[in-house]
Amino acid sequence: MSLVNKSSKYSYGGKVSDDGEPPSNNLWVGNLSFDVTDSDLMNLFSKYGAVDSITTYPLRCFGFVYFKRVEDAKAARDALRGTYLRGNSLKIEFARP
Secondary structure (H helix, E strand, O other), rough: OOOOEEOEEEOOOEEEOOOOOOOOOEEEEEEOOOOOOOHHHHHHHHHHHHHEEEEEEEEOEEOOOOOOOHHHHHHHHHHHOOOOOOOEEEEEEEEOO
16 A cells, blocks of 8 residues: 655555545545454444445445444544554544545
8 A cells, every 4th residue: 555645744545635625425445454344334333323325435444434423424534543443543534525
């Protein structure tokens, strides 16, 4: 995977992130282990609010968690960054449109 510096933005696995990005109800979740399931993510993220859907790409080690409310997505991101799930530390950012 490449890490490309673009001023204060970084591209990691096809996702561009910047801590200044406005919050959204869609979270990018990276560094997933190959055996993480949608149910694992639902159990973890639904503690922070109503989840609309989850889409995972296990061969690419990332997924997306769609919340109904932006506030819930922000709470989940803030609380779960760096949390270990099946042996891997999760990377969580607001997904870009």
